[in-house]
Amino acid sequence: MKRVVITGSGTINALGHDVPTTLEAMREGRCGIGALDIRDVDRLAVKIGGQVRDYDEQTHFNRQQISLYDRFTQFTLLAAKQALDESGLTFSGDLADRSGVVLGTSGGGLNTQDENYRAVYEEGKNRVHPFIVPKLMNNAAASHVSMQYNLRGPSFTVATACASSNHAMGQAFMMIRSGMADVMVTGGSESMLCFGGVKAWEGLRVMSKDACRPFSATRNGMVQGEGAGVFVFEDYDHAIKRGAVILAExxxxxxxxxxxxxxxxxxxxxxxxxxxxxxxxxxxxxxxxxxxxxxxxxxxxxxxxxxxxxxxxxxxxxxxxxxxxxxxxxxxxxxxxxxxxxxxxxxxxxxxxxxxxxxxxxxxxxxxxxxxxxxxxxxxxxxxxxxxxxxxxxxxxxxxxx
Amino acid sequence: MSTASQVIEIIAQQALLEPSDVTEGSTLEDLGIDSLGLVESIFAIEEAFDITVPFNANDPTEGDFDISTVGSIIMAVDALVKDQA
Missing domain, CATH: 3.40.47.10 (Thiolase/Chalcone synthase)
Known part of the structure; x- marks a missing residue:
């Protein structure tokens, strides 16, 4: 069995738009949860979340890309870029064929669904933009990562609710360990902080209205966040041979x-x-x-x-x-x-x-x-x-x- | 704004060109518009003129909506606007 190591990491989440900022916030015990800034928030009972702040999609993507990238795909691509830059890998020839992408998500392009259901149900529109399907599908993020970096091996998306990204990373790990792939881009992404997304969670009555206090006797529920985490998993021998910095095994x-x-x-x-x-x-x-x-x-x-x-x-x-x-x-x-x-x-x-x-x-x-x-x-x-x-x-x- | 200038503007935006670079004689291929770009252009035309364009991406040459050149698209749009008014 091959050994598997991590040679790149990237993220965007409520604590920061990259890994150093996120880790600094974790070290300082900073809270990224705050008042939700979304449409119709006044009709929600739960008005807080771990939202990605100071984010403008137009600073990262052009109009054409935005017509194809839901927020969860945007987050994925930003995190993937950080991870792949850190790894120093580029993909061509055999390495491209033996490298893939496995990502987790639960809701996929939920913001896209929410906006377009609004358009046809609430606003009575009779047509939607032609790219709604490729934008909302759960595998959109994995596919765009594969296209952007020429990853031509095994690629797919895992949806197991709150365990999606762990299941995805587990698959990536097992594929490299078994010799099926040399490099896997893996992790997960979510962007459910839209009116319909939060409204659905409200229904379960497990959401806190003030804070997430795990293990404290005073806890009163969960708080939703959004963002992505993406890693480069690599065959140990492959990483050693090219002198890569290994973050962990x-x-x-x-x-x-x-x-x-x-x-x-x-x-x-x-x-x-x-x-x-x-x-x-x-x-x-x-x-x-x-x-x-x-x-x-x-x-x-x-x-x-x-x-x-x-x-x-x-x-x-x-x-x-x-x-x-x-x-x-x-x-x-x-x-x-x-x-x-x-x-x-x-x-x-x-x-x-x-x-x-x-x-x-x-x-x-x-x-x-x-x-x-x-x-x-x-x-x-x-x-x-x-x-x-x-x-x-x-x-x-x-x-x-x- | 005339139908021609509106259609040219939509197509130019899709092709990431200036409207002055798009002529009625241009084909979509000349302009580098692929199948997704075509579908998106048709959507933009439907929105701009409030019409329904009979277009099937499985067979773009089927039906009366002639997409062979920018000029033919402008004529087809004019006809639809008249029919669906």
Whole structure:
């Protein structure tokens, strides 16, 4: 089996428009969640989100591109450019044929759908722009990345709600590990902060109206974010041969399905995915110093996740750190695992553990070291990133220091 | 604005050219407009003139809407505007 390493990273999210700004915000425990600035926000009960600020699509893309790129595709392309620039890779010949793109998203071009349903239903228009279908489709982002960088190998999009990008990165990892590809561009993107997108979430009654406070006894729900995280995964030998800077090694991955309920998470399902990732990475429990939690800030997730971690790690659960950066960037749904992987890389490379901000009061059902409110310096060699989706689909990635 | 100048403006925008570079004798191919660009031009024409253009992207030569040159498109648009008024 081949070893797999990360040689490029990129992002745009509520904390920043690139990786350094995002990591700085995580180190400082800055909150990117604020008042939503979207059409008809006055008709929403939930008026906050982790929105990408100071963003003007026209500074990045021309009119023709904008007619084809939904906001989730725009975010993907901006993050992909950063990741590919960092990797230093260009693709031609055999390398192009052996490189691909696997990205996660849940809603795909939801803003495009929202705007055009408005046009035909609300405004009574009888025709829409000809590119609505190629703009809204869930694989649009992956396809545009493949076209822009000449990635001609296996490319597709994964949609498993909140675990989409972890599942996508898991696929990318397994394809390189098995020898099917040399380089995979992977991660995820989401842009659901439009009237219809938020309205649908409101219906579930799991959204907070004031803040995302994972693991705190005072938590009252999740807050949606938006943005993208994109990475370059590469065959270790290929990366070494060309003298690439290695950010981290992807050590293992596991998936599981609760097979029980469409929204309520199961401790056993989560625990099987966590334990599976450790086994796949050939790590002992004691090796893991940090877990980037799924940590949505809902009652159901946080206590189930803590119980699963306690089950898998036993006594070591009290020695490791577990934080939820969703408290800062919000829940990016299908892109969340990708942005959260940045916190994992920061832990390994910089020795800085991103905090869980908004933490106010201990909850006996979440009695782990959740790194409350302030980042912490720590030397960790192996980390996990959890994602547990609606539908009971779980995906956990293990990283090791390069 | 005349039909001709409006159509030329739409096509020029699609081709990323100045309207002065588009003549009635130009073909869409001359102007570098591909199949997606053609569909987008037709949409823009429908919006601008409030007409429905009978055009099937599966077979662009089918039907009465003649797209062989910019001039033929202008004539076809004029006819549709008259018919659908």
């Amino acid at each position: 992807v050590a293992g991955f596991a998936m599981s399905s609760d097979a029980s309920d469409i929204v309520t998470p199961s401790k056993q399902g989560a625990a099987r995915a966590i334990a599976g990732a450790l086994k796949d990475a050939n790590l002992n429990r004691e090796d893991v110093g940090y877990i980037n939690a799924h940590g949505t800030g809902t009652a159901a997730n946080d206590k189930t996740e803590c119980a699963a971690v306690a089950d898998v790690f036993g006594a070591h659960a009290d020695n490791l750190m577990i934080s939820s950066t969703k408290s800062m960037h919000g829940h990016l749904i299908g892109g969340t695992g990708a942005v959260e992987l940045l916190a994992c890389i920061m832990a390994l490379r910089d020795g800085v553990i991103a905090p869980t901000i908004g933490y106010e009061e201990a909850d006996p059902e979440c009695a782990l070291d959740v790194v409350p409110n302030q980042a912490r310096d720590a030397n960790v060699r192996a980390v996990l990133s959890n994602a547990f989706a609606f539908g009971g689909l779980n995906a956990v990635i293990a990283l090791k220091s390069a």
